[in-house]
Amino acid sequence: MKKVLVMGAGQLARMMALAGAPLNLQVLAYDVNTDSVVHPVTQQQFPMTLTEAVADADVVTSEFEHIPYPVQQVCQASGKFFPNSTAIKAGGDRRQEKQLLDAAGVANAGYRIVSTEAEFQSAIAALGLPLVLKSALAGYDGKGQWRLKQAEDAAAIWADIKSFMAGADHALPQAIVAEQFIRFDREVSLVGARNAKGETVVYPLTENHHVNGVLAVSLALPGQQQLQQQAKQMFDAIAAKLDYVGVLALEFFQVGDQLLVNEIAPRVHNSGHWTQQGADTCQFENHLRAVCGLPLGSTALVRPTVMVNILGEDFVDPAVLALPSCHLHWYGKGKRAGRKMGHINISGSTVAELAARFVALCQHLPEPGFPEVAEVAAKLARSAS
Amino acid sequence: MKKVLVMGAGQLARMMALAGAPLNLQVLAYDVNTDSVVHPVTQQQFPMTLTEAVADADVVTSEFEHIPYPVQQVCQASGKFFPNSTAIKAGGDRRQEKQLLDAAGVANAGYRIVSTEAEFQSAIAALGLPLVLKSALAGYDGKGQWRLKQAEDAAAIWADIKSFMAGADHALPQAIVAEQFIRFDREVSLVGARNAKGETVVYPLTENHHVNGVLAVSLALPGQQQLQQQAKQMFDAIAAKLDYVGVLALEFFQVGDQLLVNEIAPRVHNSGHWTQQGADTCQFENHLRAVCGLPLGSTALVRPTVMVNILGEDFVDPAVLALPSCHLHWYGKGKRAGRKMGHINISGSTVAELAARFVALCQHLPEPGFPEVAEVAAKLARSAS
Structure with missing residues (x-):
């Protein structure tokens, strides 16, 4: 053992x-x-x-x-x-992350690193508006982020950023990454694994829907050949640059047929939870295989699958378990508003079957706890019919 | 929780x-x-x-x-x-098991219960030869079983049985069930679940290959409509008779198109381990759902799957993990000759794909540790081509 x-x-x-x-x-x-x-x-x-x-x-x-x-x-x-500390740090500090993306030669939003008001002003001048401002450290799940839409809001937002940076309880110097706002068509992610020999495997690209900056739904569907190749190339470039071992997730903005890397996560990822029911080998097993020097497992999509996050709720109608291919995954955590408490995976043998089941699932997921989920289901059903 | x-x-x-x-x-x-x-x-x-x-x-x-x-x-x-003690006892005592099968009206081999030599002789007279003699209690995985092929061996076998019964360390009176030997074409099993409302779900019928009385390989393949219905009827009759709650396994002899129940197991079953990768809901989850009053999960076959037992070995070439859809399940037990140490599940999207993968898997399973497994694979490959 x-x-x-x-x-x-x-x-x-x-x-x-x-x-x-x-x-x-x-x-x-x-x-x-x-x-x-x-x-x-x-x-x-x-x-x-x-x-x-x-x-x-x-x-x-x-x-x-x-x-x-x-x-x-x-x-x-x-x-x-595994993965090494350089990779972990690149995931935990947006400055290092952006430098990594540039060094790996993968497309990402234009940016400036901002520590002072003067740098803030010159970032606005260089990048234009709207701008997305992200805390370099300790920002995740929508926290430590601002959006500057018009010049007259700059002073107020800078004041807010300054107080955030002052309050930050972090041993490292804090800063802001100012990024061009990307008018994306979709958010997608790629989860994959790299072993110590440099071999890589990636799962099918996943479509993600965020609500208030937190992942709500992921869809793993077949057949996005061109995008998948593009994402795989970026994955390989970034993973090689980091001499990465383990599961790595890339989050993308999709603009037309182009992907831009939004951020990386040097770990198993929420948008890969569907792999527990939908893929040949789940991301957790593949991460362990990679870090333990075991052969990587097949990442093939076995069945189109949707993952729905359970946020801030410690109860889901057990009737969902009566739906075919519906699996509950609780995390055994105490209830807290907005907290990731568990997730639901639901699969179908075809996209149409999955869509019908997903719509049926939504009957059991009341709107306050599961905002926007029913719309995603309805949209999938329309596209599948 | x-x-x-x-x-x-x-x-x-x-x-x-x-x-x-x-x-x-x-x-x-x-x-x-x-x-x-x-x-x-x-x-x-x-x-x-x-x-x-x-x-x-x-x-x-x-x-x-x-x-x-x-x-x-x-x-x-x-x-x-759950299941109740009556069901557990029927699984643990072949006398009660045989009476249950008769009471449920399901086909099974003719038998007599034998405690004395006179009963042994009259069982031979009534049932004919060959006879299978099974210890009513504490016999499993091929232990406590004898086969009487010809009348002149009766005395020697009876002596052996007598010493076995005398040595049995059991509080209950021991006995032997003498059964007609069934010239079966195949051994198959049905694993299913029943909840407290009396609803039942069953997995596809599984073909089993035993070596020295111990399960070596199970095959879960699609499409055995008529046999499946026959098995399901017997499952429902037996489970209803026991007011059963939980997963129940039935092992059958198949003779032509007819099934005879060989034995029942009031629990999750080795021949249901393939469900971890091959079925919509695995048998372990369905057992828990049944006993905890949660809805039963779909038992649909997601992919044709083979299960291979790892017996008495604590090492399998890690290269098997590089085969698509190949999953190792170790039990964390210390090595002992013949002991069930783990199992391997391997799946394919078609029976032909499964067969090819199964044949490839056998390259990594040396004959002494995995007797007869390669033959089962070769036979599956022939039937699939």
């Missing part, structure tokens, strides 16, 4: 543990908030320090990119940290 | 725990051999007596039919034991 230690003890570590058990992999998790080692499914406590846990593990990996740098140092020094 | 306590702490409880976590079900296991409560994946110990563990659980169930009667009594008295 191999021992894998995950930085972070949330749902991603939990799903890794569930995917790892059949491979005889024991997955433990280091909770950076409480400085404790736990089993991410049972919450059993293991009385070990970080250093001891890293020493005890065969492989160290991560479920999130906002790992404190001193913790990353311990992991990286062990020589068994 | 609901708590499910399983009688037995082996691989079936383990796979229930893995299937239960996404449904927010905590699965603990009572090990009848060590009188202890453990987590069946992590082996974490819970300092509880059986009575305390049963009181603490929302639902009590079982992974095997040879639960000591006093333990069954504690479970049954709780009012939350």
Whole structure:
């Protein structure tokens, strides 16, 4: 049995543990908030320090990119940290992320790094409006982001940004990445894995729908050949640049037939949860295979599949389980507004069958808890008919 | 979160725990051999007596039919034991099993119950030769079974049976079920689930290949309409007779177009392990859904799938993971000759694709550890071409 230690003890570590058990992999998790080692499914406590846990593990990996740098140092020094600290940092700091995208030669929105009001003004002048302003550090799920639409709002937004930067509880110097606003047609993502030999596999491109900056629905459908190739090339370029080992997710803006990388996530990704029911090998298993030196598994789409996030709700009508191919995945977390509590995967043998089932599923998902989900289902049903 | 306590702490409880976590079900296991409560994946110990563990659980169930009667009594008295003790006993005692099959009106081999030499002789006279002699209690995986082919061997076999019965360490009176030997064409099984409302769902009929009385390979292939209906009728009759709740497996002899029930297993079953990759809802999840009062999940065949048991081996060439749709399931157990250590599931989108993959898989499964598996693969390849 191999021992894998995950930085972070949330749902991603939990799903890794569930995917790892059949491979005889024991997955433990280091909770950076409480400085404790736990089993991410049972919450059993293991009385070990970080250093001891890293020493005890065969492989160290991560479920999130906002790992404190001193913790990353311990992991990286062990020589068994996959993906490596450079990759984790690129995911956790938008400055490094943007520099990586440029270095890998992949298309992304024009940007400037902004620390002062003068830089803010020159970013506006250089990039034009509207602008998207994103905190370089600690911003995710829609937090630490601003949109500047017209010049007269600049002063107010700068004031807001300044207070955000001042309040930021982070050891590193904070800054803002000012980005050209992309009028995208769709948001899509590519989840894939790279092993230590440099081999890569990617899942089919996934269409994502965000509500208030948080992923609500992902659709994994067959047949987007040209886009898939484009995304795969970018994946390979970025992963090679990072000498990446593990699962890596790329989020894109699609503008016409072109993809621009919006951001990267150096880990298994919410938009890859559909792979648990829809793909030949799920992303959690493929991540473990990659970091443990096992052969990568097939990423083929077995069935068109939709994933619906359960946000801030700890109850879903059990009747959804009576729908064919409908699977609930709870994370065992306490209820909190907006919190990712679980997800639902639903599949069909054809897109039309999937659409019909997705529409039926929406009958059980009341609007306040699942905003915009029914519209996505209705749109899929229209496009499939 | 609901708590499910399983009688037995082996691989079936383990796979229930893995299937239960996404449904927010905590699965603990009572090990009848060590009188202890453990987590069946992590082996974490819970300092509880059986009575305390049963009181603490929302639902009590079982992974095997040879639960000591006093333990069954504690479970049954709780009012939350599914399937019930009558069903468990019918699975654990061939006398009760045969009476059940007769009472349910399902076809099975002619038999006599034998406790004395006189009964043995009259069974031979009534049923003819060859005869299969099976210990009523504690016989499984080919143990406690004899075959009487010719009258002159009767005395020697009776002597052997007598010493087996005398040595049996069981509180209940031991006996032998003498059965007509069935010249079957195939062995098949049906795994299904029944809920407390009496609704039933069944998986596609599975073809099984045993080596020395132990399951080696199961094949789940589409399209055996007439046999499937016949098996489903028998399943419904037996499950109704037992007021069964949970997953139930029936093993059949197929003679021409007719099925005879060979035995029943009141639990998730080795011949249903293919459902983890090949069916819409796996048998472990459906068992938990049934016993927890959740809707039963679709049992549709998603992809033709083969399951290969790993017996007495703790190593399989990791190269098998590079084959598309090939999944390893280890049980985390110590190596012992003949022991069920894990299984491999392999799927294809068609039977022909599955057959080709199965043949490729066999290149990695050396003959001593996997006897007869390559022949099954070759036969499938021939029938699919």
